[in-house]
Amino acid sequence: MPHVITQACCGDASCVYACPVNCIHPTPDEPGFGISEMLYIDPETCVDCGACVSACPVGAIVPGHRLPEAAERFADVNAAHYGHAQDDVARFPVAHDKRLPLAPIAKPRAVRGGPDVLDIAIVGSGPSAMYAADELLKQPRVRVTVYERLDAPFGLSRFGVAPDHTSTRSVMNLFDDVARHENITILLNTEVGRDISLDDLRSRHHAVLWAGGAPTDKPLPIPGAGLPGVQSATSLVGWYNGHPDFADAGPDLSCERVVVIGNGNVALDVARILTADVDELAKTDISRDALAALRASAVREVVVAGRRGPAHAAFTLPELIGLADGHARVQVRPEDLGGISADDVDDSTVAAKVALLQEISQRPVPAEPFIRLTFGRTPVEVVGDQQAAGVRFVRTGTDVEETIDAGLVLPAIGYRGVPVAGLPFDEATGTIANVAGRVMDGDTPVPGMYVTGWIKRGPSGFIGTNKTDSGETVANLLADVEAGALSTVG
Ligand SMILES: Cc1cc2nc3c(=O)[nH]c(=O)nc-3n(C[C@H](O)[C@H](O)[C@H](O)COP(=O)(O)OP(=O)(O)OC[C@H]3O[C@@H](n4cnc5c(N)ncnc54)[C@H](O)[C@@H]3O)c2cc1C
Numbered sequence: 001m002p003h004v005i006t007q008a009c010c011g012d013a014s015c016v017y018a019c020p021v022n023c024i025h026p027t028p029d030e031p032g033f034g035i036s037e038m039l040y041i042d043p044e045t046c047v048d049c050g051a052c053v054s055a056c057p058v059g060a061i062v063p064g065h066r067l068p069e070a071a072e073r074f075a076d077v078n079a080a081h082y083g084h085a086q087d088d089v090a091r092f093p094v095a096h097d098k099r100l101p102l103a104p105i106a107k108p109r110a111v112r113g114g115p116d117v118l119d120i121a122i123v124g125s126g127p128s129a130m131y132a133a134d135e136l137l138k139q140p141r142v143r144v145t146v147y148e149r150l151d152a153p154f155g156l157s158r159f160g161v162a163p164d165h166t167s168t169r170s171v172m173n174l175f176d177d178v179a180r181h182e183n184i185t186i187l188l189n190t191e192v193g194r195d196i197s198l199d200d201l202r203s204r205h206h207a208v209l210w211a212g213g214a215p216t217d218k219p220l221p222i223p224g225a226g227l228p229g230v231q232s233a234t235s236l237v238g239w240y241n242g243h244p245d246f247a248d249a250g251p252d253l254s255c256e257r258v259v260v261i262g263n264g265n266v267a268l269d270v271a272r273i274l275t276a277d278v279d280e281l282a283k284t285d286i287s288r289d290a291l292a293a294l295r296a297s298a299v300r301e302v303v304v305a306g307r308r309g310p311a312h313a314a315f316t317l318p319e320l321i322g323l324a325d326g327h328a329r330v331q332v333r334p335e336d337l338g339g340i341s342a343d344d345v346d347d348s349t350v351a352a353k354v355a356l357l358q359e360i361s362q363r364p365v366p367a368e369p370f371i372r373l374t375f376g377r378t379p380v381e382v383v384g385d386q387q388a389a390g391v392r393f394v395r396t397g398t399d400v401e402e403t404i405d406a407g408l409v410l411p412a413i414g415y416r417g418v419p420v421a422g423l424p425f426d427e428a429t430g431t432i433a434n435v436a437g438r439v440m441d442g443d444t445p446v447p448g449m450y451v452t453g454w455i456k457r458g459p460s461g462f463i464g465t466n467k468t469d470s471g472e473t474v475a476n477l478l479a480d481v482e483a484g485a486l487s488t489v490g
């Protein structure tokens, strides 16, 4: 039976290059790559060799005959991608029966010119930093020093990824391998801008690559958002993952209903953790303080409120499948789907999402505590005097109002980058101004300064998305070395 890619797919495409028959798509050079919710194995072409299994850093690939029950749906999801792709010339210009027998691999070549030893600083040790280091260390002349403000490395793969996503968190083993390379030094507890200035860093290294992520949350722009009882998902995530900045951010879980605003994957993460079986969570590396608080929690229902309709839900299909077929208890009320049918939707992934939401809506009301997914609700006010007591919504595109009572309100409406002193910042996107990873002051590149990850492209994409992103930045950095453009620093 062919192999199947499942929920934890991080999209770093290591499997693509391991596959001897080019059966995993989209590949990084195909137009659908950057927007795909996961990668898919073509069951017609897969030779069942298992090479992809060893290449995947998050254990997301399973032989078809060993799929656990909760992941069985992924066999159809993988196969459906290929049926659909034949018609989608814009996203898949090469039909599957005409594609190359092997995915194209860019062979690393030795960089010429520049100093004998090329000394590069990377700020941050999250996925984008570690993928950049991995790429740089393919050059024998490169020495990398990573500066990380926290006492533990790897950014959101440690302090963001939900504790019950144990497969995904195993990507840290890959980063550990990179960290063991003889030409890399990781300095923990070293914040650039506090313990060492950016100017100092630039004078000590030939180039600096900023990979500091997008550490804060987008503010919720409605009245009442500042009331006690409103807490960003960012801080809740940090709290349950033991991030030192959020040690005191424990929420008050004495209420029966929580409203999560926004329905991206972070919203699903926090809803799942707040309703999870605590004995199951105890087997994960969730913070012990969070575990104790969740054990005492009075929460019976977590309402996840998206402002758009089900076809535009921000959560991905793999995460919805994980919710629907895993341990979570989830409710969708038929009236919340607004009469939409999968047949109304062209995109196969969206159609599958809508079909699954409909399937859930036919299930009996789940046992408490459960998650309720709602759609078409635009928040207009957090109501309450001294304390949040609920959220007033309008039905999106109408004047119809509805208030959902809640003792805790969690905006999960996206992360945001913060400016770095001395570097040009784009307020609109919350990113360091750059073109393809070269930091730009207006139209002029800032010599020796590069950027990657969420602070380069904004807070979206999976762990593996950062591999391609960092590949682009590193390619440009090395091109500048060859062009002599780093010679004024270091
Ligand atoms: C809650 C959450 C859950 C997620 N779950 C998944 C998932 O299950 N699967 C998946 O594929 N993707 C997931 N993602 C997405 C993934 O985590 C991101 O794509 C990825 O972490 C972005 O990497 P980054 O390196 O740009 O930033 P980060 O991971 O944020 O890393 C930035 C690093 O820089 C450090 N830093 C910042 N400023 C400084 C400074 N001045 N000096 C020194 N160090 C500094 C930070 O401490 C941090 O370690 C999740 C994201 C979030 C928010």
Ligand SMILES: NC(=O)c1ccc[n+]([C@@H]2O[C@H](COP(=O)([O-])OP(=O)(O)OC[C@H]3O[C@@H](n4cnc5c(N)ncnc54)[C@H](OP(=O)(O)O)[C@@H]3O)[C@@H](O)[C@H]2O)c1
Pocket (backbone or CB within 6 Å): 220, 221, 261, 262, 263, 264, 265, 266, 267, 269, 306, 307, 308, 312, 313, 314, 315, 316, 319, 378, 379, 412, 413, 414, 415, 459, 460, 461, 462
């Ligand atoms: N398991 C995983 O693979 C995993 C887990 C967590 C995160 N991630 C990734 O990390 C990235 C960030 O995730 P995220 O959930 O923080 O962001 P996201 O996917 O961008 O979702 C943000 C949500 O907030 C809503 N929103 C934004 N502004 C709003 C406002 N003013 N009022 C009401 N709603 C508002 C958005 O609605 P609209 O869609 O209408 O704008 C959307 O539903 C994503 O790429 C995600 O896939 C992956």
